[in-house]
Amino acid sequence: MRVVKKINNNVVVCLDQHGEELVAFGKGLGFQKVPYELTDMTKVTMTFYKLNYQYYQLLKEIPTEIFDLSAAIVERAQALIPRILNPNMIFSLADHINFAITRLTHYKSAQLPFSYDVEQLYPQETDVGYYAVRLINRRLNIQLPVSEVTAIAMHFVNSQTNDLATNSSVNSDDEMIKIITKIIEQEYELRINQTEFTYNRFVMHLRYYIKRMKKHEQISENDNSKLFNTMRHDEPEIYLVAKRIADYVDSQLDTNSNDDELFYLMIYVKRIVNKINTQA
Template identity: 55%
Template sequence: MKAIKKINNNVVICVDDNKKELIAFGKGIGFPAVPYEITDLSLISMTFYKMDRSYYRLLEEIPEEIFEVSALIVKKAQRTLDCNLNPNLLPGLADHINFALTRLKKFKKMKMLFSYDIEQLYPQETELARYAVKMIQKKLFVKLPDSEITNIAMHFVNAQEENTMASSHRSTDEIIQEITKEIESDFEVMIDRNGFNYNRFVMHLRYYMKRIEEKKQFIDDNSVLFKAVKEESPKIYECAKRIASMIDERLGAQSTEDEILYLMIHIGRILKNNIAV
């Protein structure tokens, strides 16, 4: 197996003997200069195949310790859930945990709600999420609120459904294109549709619309964070509100405040990091 690119000291991008690309974990395997042959495969503790290349930059941005604990959690999910999990679960979960820790530091007194509906609908995924929260506390010395059990459980749910979902309906793709043009028009930018942040936004929109159709919208009581983001970025708020109204009109629904909050966060990320030059 050949290491071809370093992510951090313990994670590298590799090519196996069949020329297939993968992400490999192992203590110290990122220290040698790349490319190099990993002759002692016992050094590798975990491997992940078929991860979307657009996520590679995120792997470099996320703190090493968060990325590694996320990999342990995903490995546990792979052993527990009787199905194939989407390979992009790892970067998506690491990104969420990183955001959750940042949010916790900034809004220490914010209260969010644990969803008993999610626990009833997805008991196995909820139990895995409890394991994840305990692992984060053990490895990172941070106690996340119970609401994160709900959020992390949904990552496991989505990682399973993503593999069984048929190609997106044309109407969904049309709405996403309209939304993209709305953002470009509002902020007079050209969005890089191949960038990671845009792809993350598209995935969020797909599940946002899926949640609306299944009447499982986010209701986390993030009112403190919602108010702070709204006051900090009023133009992004107005754009997110228009997008939510556009989706509501097409799907005959009423988006929650929490859904609008997550739209604002994603729009902010796109504007900051994912604009085509």
């Protein structure tokens, strides 16, 4: 196998014996000057074929140790959950773990909700969630709250669903997403690069947000108000844009988005605006 590009010290892009491109994980694979022939395949811990641009960007943003954790958690899930998981689960879970650690760093007193409903409805996925939180806390010497059990469990619940693009309502959802994108562009007088990974991550959040609202299953707990109020106070413009987005969605679906949904909209809007501002 020929290593042709370094992503970081432990992740490289390779060509296999048939000339097919893949991404390989393994300690120190990126230390050697590329290109080179990799002959010791025992150094490779994971390989992925046909990764799209979004996942390449994620590999650059997130530490390798987070991907190692995500892989260990997914392996555990495959043993506990008797259903097919999305093959890209390692990447979406790594993204969530990285974000959870960031949230813990900046909002140490904040607690996201733990759902006993999820525990009852999805016991296998919840078991994976408990395993994941214990593993993350032990390996990284941090203290994620027990509420992360629910968040990680729902990641595995969602990973068993079909691609959102096959949903019969995808066209109407896409129209809503286009209008939401224009709302941000108009409010900040900017143009969003829709090929950016940050934007695509926002679109995925919007799809699940719209899906939750349609099913009347939005995030709704009483323990998240301090985090929401802190961010609303610190980022009033972000709040107003998120509120305009939520009001638009509610007008289309005859729903009423709560503060928890607003909070997550604020986080993703802030990511997009910050990304554009740093590139200006």
